[in-house]
Amino acid sequence: MPREEVMKWLRARFFPHIWCPGCGHGVIMHALLRSLTALDKKPEETVIASGIGCSSRMPGYINACTVHTTHGRSLGFATGIKLAKPELTVIDVMGDGDCTAIGGNHFIHACRRNIGITAIVMNNNIYGMTGGQASPTTPPGAKATTAPYGAIDPPFDICNLAAGAGATYVARATIAQPAMCEQYIKKGIQHKGFSVIEIVTHCHTQFGRKNKRSSPVDNLNFFKQASVAKAKADQMSPEELVGKIITGEFVNKDIPEYTEQYDKLIAKVRG
Amino acid sequence: MPREEVMKWLRARFFPHIWCPGCGHGVIMHALLRSLTALDKKPEETVIASGIGCSSRMPGYINACTVHTTHGRSLGFATGIKLAKPELTVIDVMGDGDCTAIGGNHFIHACRRNIGITAIVMNNNIYGMTGGQASPTTPPGAKATTAPYGAIDPPFDICNLAAGAGATYVARATIAQPAMCEQYIKKGIQHKGFSVIEIVTHCHTQFGRKNKRSSPVDNLNFFKQASVAKAKADQMSPEELVGKIITGEFVNKDIPEYTEQYDKLIAKVRG
Amino acid sequence: MPKIAFWQGNMGIAMGAIAAGCRFFGGYPITPSTEIAEAMAEELPRLGGKFIQMEDEIAGIAAAIGASIAGVKSMTATSGPGFSLKQENLGLAYMAEIPLVVVDVMRGGPSTGLPTKISQQDVMQARWGSHGDHGTIAYAPSSVQECYEITVEAFNMAERFRQPVLIMNDEVLGHMREKVIVPEDDSLVLVDRKRPTVSPDEFVPYRADEQDDIPPMAGMGDGYRWHVTGLTHNDWGFPTNNAAEIEKKMLRLMRKIDRFRDDIVKYDTESVKDADVLVLSYGSVARTALSAVRMARKKGIKVGHFRPVTLWPFPDKELETIASRVKTILVPELNCGQMVLEVERVVGKERVVRQNLVNGELFKPAEILSKIEEVA
Amino acid sequence: MPKIAFWQGNMGIAMGAIAAGCRFFGGYPITPSTEIAEAMAEELPRLGGKFIQMEDEIAGIAAAIGASIAGVKSMTATSGPGFSLKQENLGLAYMAEIPLVVVDVMRGGPSTGLPTKISQQDVMQARWGSHGDHGTIAYAPSSVQECYEITVEAFNMAERFRQPVLIMNDEVLGHMREKVIVPEDDSLVLVDRKRPTVSPDEFVPYRADEQDDIPPMAGMGDGYRWHVTGLTHNDWGFPTNNAAEIEKKMLRLMRKIDRFRDDIVKYDTESVKDADVLVLSYGSVARTALSAVRMARKKGIKVGHFRPVTLWPFPDKELETIASRVKTILVPELNCGQMVLEVERVVGKERVVRQNLVNGELFKPAEILSKIEEVA
Amino acid sequence: MSERYEIRVAGSGGQGVILAAVILGEAAVLHEGINAVQSQAYGPEARGGSSKSEVVVSRGEIDYPKAMAPNLQVALTQKACDEYVKDTAPGGIVILDDFFVTDLPSVDAEILHLPIVRTAREKLGKEIVVNMVALGAAAKVLEKKGHYNPESIRSAILARVPKGTEELNSKAFEAGYELVRM
């Protein structure tokens, strides 16, 4: 990928960005921009939406049509944009808190509706922006400022949740695999319908410090060691899979996309 | 079941209830009361919560500790009640709109948390109370006042959604099987953790009228003809299953219940 | 030729929206506003527009804002509980300056309250419901004809001022059917948001024109790239923590409405010239009040009527002028006293008499008449 | 012996809540209120209480209300965007008369605004944020000591009046650390909700005692069966459409606060006896204003200070008395003019001067001082 | 207000009383060229319970939109009759169904106790057209009182009812019209 092409997508004037040194969100942004470049998308016709969180600061740095909305609600806004102008490429970038805590309902409904939006969930297992509170993906036993004695509730498996809600493309990678991130994001954007790419990342500042992974490199190493490709995971027992991050494509199916269905409905009504 | 025992659970002074003649919600309430009676629950120690909708009017008629909250939010209230007083039996009765539209997020989080509440979802595929708007379970092609040209979005499969979110007991019956309703509700209440019982019912007034099932008996017959037991469905192809209602138990697993985990945490902290 | 229709108030709003060019509706059903959504579900696809029922009110307004960001005039409608839920995202539309029309058909509150009964309990919420400061434009129609016309005007104001505009309808007017003279489409004056005239490279999305304090707005997909955020931002739309930039943004948000207050404010009077008693009322109550005022006039009581059509901005100057000549101002409201606070602020609380009803019913003419007689 | 602590304002609130007997917290993190949740997460399990972080603010307040229904004193805390989201369920607590303390630590708005900067932009929302009428009790503390003490009082009022009580803190006070003299637990006067004295069979859950208009409340699991609903209801708690029953309920909701307004209202004054100029301010601003007033006094300017501690009910009578002796009332606020509207309503708008700052900063003493000099 | 004429139709949920009032309103506005305001009581009880709907017609402006003292009332159930008939304008007219209303009210009004439901059931064979029979009866009264031309109401009915049901509804309307002898 020629580097200059990627740079065109940046609002370089706002750099360096606000993320902590080594925050995985930058790795993901980078992968997204490479995907958009590879797919030859036009920034004027590409919408990047987000909610609120460290992750959700991403659109501000991307020189496209960017929409930084309210916490958890970005898929609602993105749905309005996509339905009003189906010709736009719409990407929605969210944190684990944004997507699965406050935004959980919009997430499952976007999955159900199968609207042509690509959701990138940057799962760092914590609320980074607000200082390290537990999220719905914080692993049991892990510490967080609102779980000072360790989290006791089972976490969501975001890919399972998306699948249960009816999503038609669901994949997972970690930031230790930037090329895989890029590849799944590309496939998600090309997919007709709602696509979910969960990217497992870290917040060493808020999560890592309390849970023995305090540097970015610690986290990189952790991801390398804990990831298991789906094909391999399918051969493993539940016990063997404890603490593992399964990467790969979980769902990829073909169902009519919502805005296309809508256009057909209009055509039918207008006769 | 001796009839008088069931009658004790009623606030007879508010009868006849407001539901339309033949509305399935009454069948479900009846099944719930038989279950509570069979399990020998005490009304003073039983909480019935609900949101807003025809279905959600149910608690008003039950002579227990009843909580009729805001649309979609009942599981939030119920979670507070259960966590504050784990010794109470807490049942949350919801409509399909209440549970899966506005209340979707609270639903998936209750599933995830595995808190000891029994959710009974009265799925009539429509918003009855407000006059027949489409719900997230309205079948594609069906008409509703807000889908005058037929619904175009894929519906949720409530049991799949619950399973994807991590629920530990999930079952489905239809009102044509009052004994099965009673049985699953009983099992749900006895289950440690969050249990979901979807009961497929009808709103002949709002849904049926527009979709060729205008009398209660039409709907009864439809359910009898369309239901397939899970064991049998497992042998059928996706094509054969189109339009079918699969009844049975979908999930039944053993994972620590939330309030028990919380009590352990307290014990640990207090040393 | 204008057409005659017999419509519910809610239908009047839906048809007004369509006439104003609204081509997107995002909402969630709630009594007594649902008919607006239902009418839009029926009408929009016929015009190539889009109706979407979202998973809740929060998503409903989010989708409507999204569509407006994409360049399509859009609307959402709700009632009390839903209006409360929409407050956060309403704030985003104020902050990001997104045109939008939001309808609240008022029922009895608080909470689920009285879904099928009238109140005027949300009029202060219209002004103060969302956290944080912003200018407010809110209308209260009194007839189905006005439902239609005010909706057109609401869209025009939303587009002109780049912000949400509220229509505070009530259950009685929302549900009652009445004659409407529907003007021909081309007789309507429609306003569209200002579009940027500079090239995409020169576009600074929140740089306001000096003559009106309003920044031109590009639609997404129109060739411009810009950033929308609910954070306080600078002219580039980029979040700022700089005191001067913050203040600039905030003051402009207020000023863009304050400056043109005279263009926005709307009110109606009847028999005020020689009045000793002035009845001030709005919405459906104004119909009862006018009935009572007319009865009282027949009895020889010098009473007039003042009807704010814009609740916000409140017609304060106009009221002050008229009020200066009257002895008593009677404010009947279907709440525990809300707009009356503004009346008291404007004319001083000494001469103001409240009449409040919160039993789910509309005042009857005899009730207001007897209060007029009491204070006259 | 009282203990000395060096706490953030948010910590003061959390510890006040614990001291008041709060044993449940349901919430969702949001800057600048998060420290309250974090402190409760740490402290409650030690006392056998429960902290739960819910999926969003709506569920946070729902869980807190649920716990209170179950008989446990409970709290939730948030900031602007979350306060907007809580409005619907706050309404339920008003309607169903459930004791609850809700904290809003104010940051700059509207929308996401300025998460880490101070404002006072939600004080009107405290009164009018939820649809439908209800009485409001809202406090604005000015020191960490007061954060602690007022939280205890807020719980007492919530329990006494069976309704939500609001604490409108601000970012500066929420985050700053200051000395607190923590009284010994047994020196605190704590109020608990009235429990029913009749047998379960005779219990009519919303039949109020005449002497105070408050119905006794059973906790769920205490042997009583009762019905809670957000619909307007009769004494049995059962939904009603009957005008007389509706009115009875609504008027009682308002009256239970109005009647005891004098017990609730709290304010502070300094140097008002001979003042020509009265500065009225609250929250962190009152600290700056007091500083400015003291500087001005040194310069010989006859200026005093009035600090409403309860924003709602507003100390109107008290202000009116003091204001009758002054020439000018200066109202510095970190918003575009909110409580000043109430001041104008109470004392007439002629003598009132506004000073507004909306750049994310707290007023500096010199700024208010120079305004005092200007109007003196 | 001298021109104001108020009509109320009341019955149970499924009897179509709202449609009846809407048709009277449309007849007035779209066919008679006069003003009309139609309103109704909504309520969750509308599910199973009683239901009422009103039309105020006038040549002049209609300010207060609800009926204060209906000049003409139609009540199709005992409950509706008990609840609503009492506020009939002195000298007004009350039409009651003779199957469901058995306890007649004592009001200063002319009471027409007519076989509305029975006509629908027996003559038309469809209880669902009970509202059209009632409209027919009301039309006759309104004609006599000089407020409506029955043709307006007939036209309004035809414009409203689903295609294919015009004949049934017209017949029901006629049958109702014939029930009244004034």
Add this chain to the structure above:
Amino acid sequence: MSERYEIRVAGSGGQGVILAAVILGEAAVLHEGINAVQSQAYGPEARGGSSKSEVVVSRGEIDYPKAMAPNLQVALTQKACDEYVKDTAPGGIVILDDFFVTDLPSVDAEILHLPIVRTAREKLGKEIVVNMVALGAAAKVLEKKGHYNPESIRSAILARVPKGTEELNSKAFEAGYELVRM
């Protein structure tokens, strides 16, 4: 206000300037028995960008809680120095790190240009204790000016830092204290 003394500590996100100010506040209130108000600028920029924290101490009541013109400033980065040092009270004292701050400001104040970061890195072997070194230097100044007994600060440090790190932190404090010759 004559008794009011204002201190500001500024640096970059990871340097622990907030903790330094909190410790100064705790030392004042819990150990010196005087009043103190500690506050800080929060911001998303606190992630990577600059960070400042203030303490106002006084024997009297502290009304306005923020620093207006700090009597003592500590700046650990160039950016912090450029942004914050200018409002130092005339005649005040400014402590600057000599590794990160290379452009010295021109202010009417005594400037102490000290090897704070280098001491942390080189002497203590842990850059993370840079705030303790800075506290030590500040303690010396505060002692000289008669505001604090350094023991109070030392006690406050010991009460705050994680178990097991007391020695490292004390050493860093001492090292900082030694840096200042006044």
Add this chain to the structure above:
Amino acid sequence: MSKQFDVLINKGWCKGCGLCIAVCPKNVLELDDRVKCEPVRMDDCIGCRQCENICPDLAITVKEREQDA
């Protein structure tokens, strides 16, 4: 002799929906002209309680008839 049953209908609660009639295996029930359920062939009742269980209005009670010994 086989057991006998009383099928009691609370007509104040019955709304005439017909569900009981549809489920009764013995055709015991019918609607009367006020559209309320009426057990017209009570002696055929086998006490299966299907009518009772399906009644959404809780208007039916099936009781075993006290028999003379």
Add this chain to the structure above:
Amino acid sequence: MSKQFDVLINKGWCKGCGLCIAVCPKNVLELDDRVKCEPVRMDDCIGCRQCENICPDLAITVKEREQDA
């Protein structure tokens, strides 16, 4: 002769996180004393771009070096 690469670091953007160093298979990169990335063994670079792709601050550009023919 094998290809050669330039590894360009934008030090204004680099935050010294060390991720690039951790992923580089050839040990090309190190942190300088201002905690910024510095290519210290540029000639060993094989142009795999792993450093570029992992850099969260988009501070690295790997370019094939123009070679004299």
